[in-house]
Amino acid sequence: MDLNLKAGAALLFELRGKKTGSEYILPERTFQIGSDRGNDLVLNDRDVSSFQVKIYFLDGQYHLQNISPLGAAYVNGESFVDTVLKKGDILTIGERMFRYVSPGETLSQEELWGPVGGKLEGAKLKGNALPRNPFVISAVLVVLFVFFVVITKEKEEAPFFIKKKGSRGGVESSRAMDRQEIKILYNRGKDLLSTRRWDEAVLVFEEVRREMPSFMDTETLYQRAIQESGYSDLMSQGKGLLIEQEPAEAKEIIKLISERSYYYREK
Numbered sequence: 001m002d003l004n005l006k007a008g009a010a011l012l013f014e015l016r017g018k019k020t021g022s023e024y025i026l027p028e029r030t031f032q033i034g035s036d037r038g039n040d041l042v043l044n045d046r047d048v049s050s051f052q053v054k055i056y057f058l059d060g061q062y063h064l065q066n067i068s069p070l071g072a073a074y075v076n077g078e079s080f081v082d083t084v085l086k087k088g089d090i091l092t093i094g095e096r097m098f099r100y101v102s103p104g105e106t107l108s109q110e111e112l113w114g115p116v117g118g119k120l121e122g123a124k125l126k127g128n129a130l131p132r133n134p135f136v137i138s139a140v141l142v143v144l145f146v147f148f149v150v151i152t153k154e155k156e157e158a159p160f161f162i163k164k165k166g167s168r169g170g171v172e173s174s175r176a177m178d179r180q181e182i183k184i185l186y187n188r189g190k191d192l193l194s195t196r197r198w199d200e201a202v203l204v205f206e207e208v209r210r211e212m213p214s215f216m217d218t219e220t221l222y223q224r225a226i227q228e229s230g231y232s233d234l235m236s237q238g239k240g241l242l243i244e245q246e247p248a249e250a251k252e253i254i255k256l257i258s259e260r261s262y263y264y265r266e267k
Contacts, residue, residue, distance in 0.1 A: 010062055010103045012041075013112065016194065017096030024098070028057040033093060034067075045094030047072040047187060052093055055085070062100070064091065070180075072187045077195055079188075092191045144230040177211050186215060193221060198229035231257050 010026040024041055033041040036050040043052075049068035056063050062085045066073050074092045075083055085091075088111070089100040099112065177185070186208050192201035205222035208215055234253055241250035 008104050011101050012091065012098040013101055015090070015097045015099055015113065026055055026057075026062060031055040032067075034071075043094055043096060045096070047183065048094040053091075061085070062102075072184050074188060074191055077188060077192045077197060077200065090191075090195055092187075092194075094187075097191070097194060179212075182208055182212050182215055186218060189218075189221060189225075193225055193228070196228070198225050201225040202229065 012024040012026065014020050014022045014024070031041070032039045032051055032054045033043060033048075034050050034052040035043055035045060035048045039051065049071035051067050052071045053073050054065050054067055056065070063082060064075065064080065064085050065082045066080055072092070072094050074080070075085075076090055077092070085100045085102075087100075087102050087105060091098045091100060101107065185204060189201050189204035189208065192198075192204060202222065202225045205218055205225060208218045209222060213219065234257055238250045238253040238257065241247070241253065
């Protein structure tokens with residue numbers, strides 16, 4: 001069933017947070033978001049600055065500006081300064097996540113709740129050589145998981161540092177990340193997980209682990225990102241089997257994923 005959200009109006013649709021499913025209409029003026037009560041949308045979150053971002057209408061488009069570099073704000077999992085909002089964009093501020101809906105846009109439920117970029121692509125898997133026996137698939141999953149763990153542990157990368165100007169003649173010096181910077185990086189990893197960008201999430205959590213291995217539930221999320229990256233291909237294969245009208249085989253694959261995958265379970 002298609003969903004026409006407040007036809008004719010641009011809005012933010014809350015995907016994750018205290019008011020999941022809520023709609024916030026964007027006026028053709030400045031719309032500010034932050035933790036201060038003076039904002040149009042107030043977010044009570046310690047990772048959100050008093051005035052975090054503003055959305056403004058210019059030349060027929062909605063622009064998004066990051067007012068404060070101290071808080072956690074991302075578009076599609078990436079940091080930004082000033083950008084134009086596009087169809088399917090996902091805005092994350094602190095712990096809450098919103099999808100931008102352009103004026104007059106009509107979305108299906110799959111598009112609305114899907115990953116970054118909106119519409120989920122159906123896989124074209126005719127002649128796919130992957131095994132369809134569920135026991136073989138289980139073995140493949142185990143091998144993939146062990147492979148990713150071994151490869152990750154064998155990487156010898158230097159610790160993550162941030163460049164900071166020194167006081168002598170403008171020479172740059174390096175310093176380790178502080179706890180607030182690690183928290184921002186950790187939140188970015190969570191956003192990448194939420195938008196199903198598994199490989200990127202693995203790299204981000206690797207950085208957090210190098211700096212502070214015991215930070216919150218980093219290790220759990222890191223292992224989950226590795227596992228989910230393996231389930232992604234299987235999910236595509238299951239969808240391809242449905243397209244090929246082979247529901248019995250598709251059911252076995254999807255059942256296997258639903259039993260083991262945190263993020264694909266709802267599919």
